[in-house]
Amino acid sequence: MKPFRESEARLPVSVLCIVALCTSIICTTLGPVPASAQGRIMQVAVIDFANNSKVPGRVYSKMATDAVVVELVRSGKFTAFTSEMVESKMQALGYQPPLTPTLEHRLGQELGADAVVSGEINAIKVDKDKRVAEVRLVVRMLDVASGELINGAIAVGKSHSRVGYGDEDQLLIEAIQDAARNAVDMMVRYILPEATVLNPIGANEVLLNKGSQEGIEPGMEMIVLRRSETGEDEVVGRIKITKVTDTDAVATVIRAPKGVKPEDRARAIFQMPTIKEGVLGEPVRPSELKKGISKGTKLLFALAGLLAVGLIFNGGGNEHESIPGVTAQAGVSGDIITPDYGSDVGVMVSWNKPRNIRTMDIIEYHVWRNNRGTNLGSAGAGTEVPIATPQFTQAPAFAGWDHAITLEPVGISHNEWHAADPDTHELVDVSNDELIPPLEIGKPSQYWVSCLYKRISPRDGTVTYWETSNTGSGVATCLNRPVLRPSFTETSDLSNITFEWESCGGADRYVIEVSRTDSFERDKTWVYTIVQRTAADGIPMSCNLVNKIMDANGVIVKELAGVSEGDVLYWRVGARNSADRPGPFPAGPSPQADGPKNTRYIYSYPESFVVEQPPSPGGTSG
Structure with a gap:
């Protein structure tokens, strides 16, 4: 042998x-x-x-x-x-x-x-x-x-x-x-196209909140997911896209034993690419x-x-490194920010650590608005200096990201930050006393993150300094909360009811939510979507809902079924810019009061009214 x-x-x-x-x-x-x-x-x-x-x-x-x-x-x-x-x-x-x-x-x-x-x-x-x-x-x-x-x-x-x-x-x-x-x-x-069900259309169609800009195409089949009481995603149906615009889509329900509801998530079924025979020869x-x-x-x-x-060199990195998972989400205090400057709103920028750079080698991160000095048209010129330079210890983990910071609509200045000399790779101290332009409420922006780090030669211990390429987020639009203008505290006619509020500059999509609970639990919350662009804060807006919550026959929507005289209903308005990706930080409603939040709107503080007279018997509408 x-x-x-x-x-x-x-x-x-x-x-x-x-x-x-x-x-x-x-x-x-x-x-x-x-x-x-x-x-x-x-x-x-x-x-x-x-x-x-x-x-x-x-x-x-x-x-x-x-x-x-x-x-x-x-x-x-x-x-x-x-x-x-x-x-x-x-x-x-x-x-x-x-x-x-x-x-x-x-x-x-x-x-x-x-x-x-x-x-x-x-x-x-x-x-x-x-x-x-x-x-x-x-x-x-x-x-x-x-x-x-x-x-x-x-x-x-x-x-x-x-x-x-x-x-x-x-x-x-x-x-x-x-x-x-x-x-x-x-x-x-690859990002598998996903969307949220806005509302049903007729008996067998639904409207989705995403369109061709997010990769949704006619003929695409999608599964419908719903968060169960245990917090797990449950497949409740299957739909097929029939009509698509830039920002939304209509789908036919193929099957849905449990029905398809607003706020259900739709996810495309992946199609494997076709193998091109002969590419490799014999x-x-x-x-x-x-x-x-x-x-x-x-x-x-x-x-x-x-x-x-x-x-x-595990974690040593190189000049071609980039920052994974850069995400920007608008939000409000209580969700993403603890206001440092008295603001109620802001944008949270989050990212993950470069996978080939050791934590001990990171000097600081650089966060740029609209990319480093680049003019992005309607988004404006990018900042010439970083708008934030957190170290990894100053940007704690948040909701699945390694690091996150919150930016508020106030001017900021940096006394000192650092850079890597592109020729000598030495560490350079940079002083800046100018006020950095503040975050503008109502203006869409992108955010870019880079990482300044060191490398240590295993041969002679020489230390050099490098900066990764900039990685960008999707668009995020900081919005003020909508302000409600409650014109009633009780109602005797749910079939004809008018809601009033003040607009949010920069928003082009609003939702009115009416709920049986002040926590706006999803299964007990009725949602109505309005597409309307608003250029400034404080513009009076109203929506008269006729035969929407309750029809002429006294049939009430199923989310509010069982309402009786003297019951309290809660309502609020959410706003967002539909171009934001992924959108404002999820703020509810959720299946349970303490369940995971899953809608992407900036919400007003809620108001309530008393049902003076209960709906007449007649069942519920889907």
Whole structure:
């Protein structure tokens, strides 16, 4: 028997050990994260990939599986169950790969995963003349809550060309890793279109609050989700988009045993892209690849060296780093801000730590309005200096983000901040005594975040300073609260009722909410949407609702069913700019008084009125 070090199986087995070690280290370092700290991070179970190419070998599909796990965890958006946990659960269930979507769904439920990831190597090609390998990788992500695909990618990876270098296995490993990196990058950047149900239209249609600007298209099918009493999302129906404008859409209800209600969420069903055949050409024969199996010594040293360098520089970063998860949301005191300057409103900017920079190496973050000195047309010119320079200790975690700060509509000045000299990479002290233009109420703005950090050379300990690229948020419009103008304290006619309030400058969408509870619980709150642009604060507005809350036959909407004489109803008005992404910080209503909030409006303080005479018997309307 040949010693192992002389065996042709030495290379693939050794490579698998190194890849497994890398995966184990990364998974141990970065996850799993405790549920309370995960926020938007998904926990996934990754099933062993298949090798459906014309170049056989389980070693390649195993490499692809491990490479995808590494890239998912490295993205900062996912944590992964260990392969041992997944395999143990599959054995307990009696499952053997490949699994059908139904079995993947069951496996995810048994593990308690958010999603299940599967895939395969679809094609392999090695160009022996150019010394380049290409791999086409298919990755799918199935949502455990709904049983539907929510993400996926088909990506091609390439190795680096090496003139006169003859190790095909190293080329294939590089191509697999590149394909995994490209696939996960596509998945992280993809945003599955989502919308909120505004109200029903007739018996079998609903109006959604998002349109073509958010990627919603005619013919798209979406599942409808509702937050259950346990706080979990429950699939309650399925709809199909029929009409789309820039800002909203109409959908037909395909099925909904529990009905579709206002404030239900609709999420598109992911469609896997089509594989373009012939892109990789004809793969080489397996016998031609076997010649490189005995040439693995250099590859082992290269992989070991890369692992060592990766561990030394873990968090070291580079000039191409960026800030993930930058989000801007308008809000009011009590939700996002504790006013430092007496303001009741503001904008919260939140972000996550760059994934390849250690916390100890961060000097400070720089927050810019409308990007660094760039003129963005209607949004105005960007600030030439940062509007805020928090250190990581001054920007605490908030609601799933690593860092967050709140900006208020007051002028601010910075006595000193820091920058990295782009040529010498030395730390530069910058003084600024000028007042930074304040946050303007009613004006849409974007916010950009960069990070100033240091790098320490492992060779001689030299310290250099760098700044990441700027990463932008969606639009956020700071709005004042709507002011109610209650013209009544009681009513005897719910079929003809007028609500009055004062406008919010910069808003173009309002909602009137009438509820049986002062906490505006979702199932006990009726919502009516008004689309009307207002250019200034304080403009008198009114809405006369005839046969909306109660029709001419005395049938009352189901959210207010059971109202009797002497009962108190509460009402409020919400405002927002429909261009804001994702919109104001969620402020309710929610299924329960203490449940998660899920609407994106700036709300007035509520008022109430007494029902003087109960609705006549006649049931409720949907």
